[in-house]
Amino acid sequence: MKIAALADAHEVNVAPHNFYGHLATMMNLHFAAAVPNLRIMETDIDRIAWDEQLFTHAPEFEDGCMVVPDRPGWGTEPDEEALRAHPANDLLNPIGLITYGRRSAP
Secondary structure: OHHHHHHHHOOOOEOOOOOOOHHHHHHHHHHHHHOOOEOOOOOOOOOOOOHHHOEOOOOOEEOOEEOOOOOOOOOOOEOHHHHHHOOOOOOOOOOOHHHOOOOOOO
8 A cells, every 4th residue: 555655646556466366356456446546457367267166256347347345354265175175285186276287297
């Protein structure tokens, strides 16, 4: 917020760089809604095939804009069971998050 305020004082816009999951998207969405000098917010709408399973709520879009949720907190929560099904640190699991996009596990 301080950096966005400093940028605004110098008539510079901000643009959150966001290519992570739905929780980071919701955090960036709340930031974007709170600053007066937002230019654009990046989001990755097709990050991984099972992204919708990892969180209780996915970002919602209306007319090309993301809707700020009125749910408590960030508006979504991680689904721990789904996260366990796709472990990030299991290098032997070719469907885990850490090996996503690789042809084979290291």
